[in-house]
Amino acid sequence: MEITILFYVFAALTLIPAFFVVFSRSLIHAAFSLLFTFMGVAGLYVLLSADFIAVAQIMVYIGGILILLVFGVMITKQVTDVEIQASVGRTIPATIVVAFAMVTLIFILWPVNWMQSDYLPEIEGTTMELGELLMTTFILPFEVAGILLLVAVMGAALIARKPEEVQS
């Protein structure tokens, strides 16, 4: 029963600010409501007994990506600025098409009898097993992801530099 209530709380915490991001006219409000969406998704992970993923979500998304996005908004805009919305002639068709796709997807997945086992192994958290998997079965993707991170950080620093600094 508590799980049910918690699920609806976290689902609302995820989706209501997400609506706000899509339809809000103030850029900075949209950027900050992203915080609640990411928190809600982390809560859903906890309900799915994915403790490590939940903590990674909070650290990477809220501690990293959200800060980057807020920086991006603040650097490229005055905080008080209001975005000029796309013309109604473009927003309404897009909304209709996306809503149609959403309803179709829900109608497709609702009647499916998904394989569901409520069995939960007796383990204290997933972190240890996850670490073992990353160091054995998934060692190659793990290392490739590390190299990708290094290359991406170097590339981002190179792109974001001022052009005249590159020449000197």
Next chain:
Amino acid sequence: MMEIGITHYLVVSVVLFSLGVLALTTRRNVVLMLMGIEFMLNAANINLVAFSRYQGLNLHGHVFALFVIVLAAVEAAVALAIVLHIYRMNNTVEADRIADLKE
């Protein structure tokens, strides 16, 4: 209220994905379009973790979700660098007003 099953999580994920697509298509600000992409990646992650949980906590799904989080971080860093560069060149980040790829 019915028991929470995998379908509930999938519906949340579908709605979040649709909102991401909507943000990507209707917003003109490049940073907000990026937020839409983050929504879509998050929706995919919810699916991965939910399927993993309802197969008796099969952790392979968690590993995949972790890689998606890494890719999202990489994408945000590079994309923000590009946005900064575009802003310096064009003095705007509205996607409609950006016409040139180089000076």
